[in-house]
Amino acid sequence: MSEPRLVRNPLVAKDTVRPLVDGSRAFHRSMPDYRPTPLAALPAAAARLGAGSVHAKDESARMGMPSFKILGASWATYRTLLAHLGHPAGSGLGLAELKTELAAKTPGLRLVSATDGNHGRAVARMAALLGLSAHILVPEDMVQERIDAIATEGAQVEVVPGGYDDAIRRSAELADANSLVVSDTSWEGYVDPPSWVIDGYSTMIGEILDEIAAGGIPRPTVVVAQIGVGAFGAAVARGFRDSAGTRLLGVEPIDADCVTASIEAGGILTIPGPQRSIMAGLNCGTPSVIAWPDVSGGYDVFATVTDAAAEDAMRLMYSDGVVSGESGAAGLAGLLTHAGELALGPDDHILIFSTEGATDIANFNRVTGAALAGA
Structure with missing residues (x-):
């Protein structure tokens, strides 16, 4: 309408x-x-x-x-990584300890997220803070300034033909044992990080x-x-x-x-x-x-x-x-x-x-x- x-x-x-x-x-x-x-x-x-x-x-x-997106992205990243390592939510593991354990146990791990700008940049910031790589999917009409801002966080940025929903579908395709998706939206079978x-x-x-x-x-x-x-x-x-x-x-x-x-x-x-x-x-x-x-x-x-x-x-x-x-x-x-x-x-x-x-x-x-x- x-x-x-x-x-x-x-x-x-x-x-x-x-x-x-x-x-x-x-x-x-x-x-x-x-x-x-x-x-x-x-x-x-x-x-x-x-x-x-x-x-x-x-x-x-x-x-x-x-x-504000760093609030959701940081907590979801933390919880996702704790779960990946087998730690309970209330383990009290700090970011420095988490970074050390990730380096020792999961070399090559990366974070994946689709974004229309702010969430993906926040996920990329968390990846850099924890010594991980990040692969961020963005829709084709995103302005260059926002793409550049994500890239400055050290992330690989992939421009996906279509809109935000297309970027979401592409991110889901990348999920595997070494690629953890941290999305702010949910779909069938994917609800915990959101x-x-x-x-x-x-x-x-x-x-x-x-x-x-x-x-x-x-x-x-x-x-x-x-x-x-x-x-x-x-x-x-x-x-x-x-x-x-x-x-x-x-x-x-x-x-x-x-x-x-x-x-x-x-x-x-x-x-x-x-x-x-x-x-x-x-x-x-x-x-x-x-x-x-x-x-x-x-x-x-x-x-x-x-x-x-x-x-x-x-x-x-x-x-x-x-x-x-x-x-x-x-x-x-x-x-x-x-x-x-x-x-x-x-x-x-x-x-x-x-x-x-x-x-x-x-x-x-x-x-x-x-x-x-x-x-």
């Missing part, structure tokens, strides 16, 4: 959403450069929406990466819940999450499953609306591809099987947005001092597009997620009029 739409979720059942799994937080605190990311106030966005407040979880600088990705995102959700409990920001009446395959969306749904009076809104590009279309169909379906939105991190054609129960049960409303709306949101967030990339601005784009139907008002306190910084600097500068270095 070419027009933005707002879909009330007939499948919502928040009592079926699984609880947040917080096992990754101690692990992340042990990693280099870990610190909680800021919750930025967006007064210009609040004024435009007529809301009491808008706050954005700013993930433009997370442990040396320009995206579930660990979701669990890894709980670190960010925990930071937010701590801030709310401490009175640092108002308790949100509206929480907005961008939806790709649904892994991040599932983590958000779990975090706010018991938050009475809070509406959850999921946002997708109009031509990458696999979750919204699946909600309308009453079950998971694949939409035609490839998807070509500038919100590259959301260019997905099939929802994740493991994320679907929490996403379909946890959200009150789903919205689709245009690329122009994402650009509008990028400019508005930049005016409030937040550098947000195309996918990072999708949540605010959903609010701007559908504010009337959502009936937002001064009693609403809104939480959004700026899930990435400017990962395509030339486009960010074009859209916002900024002059960030590196273009």
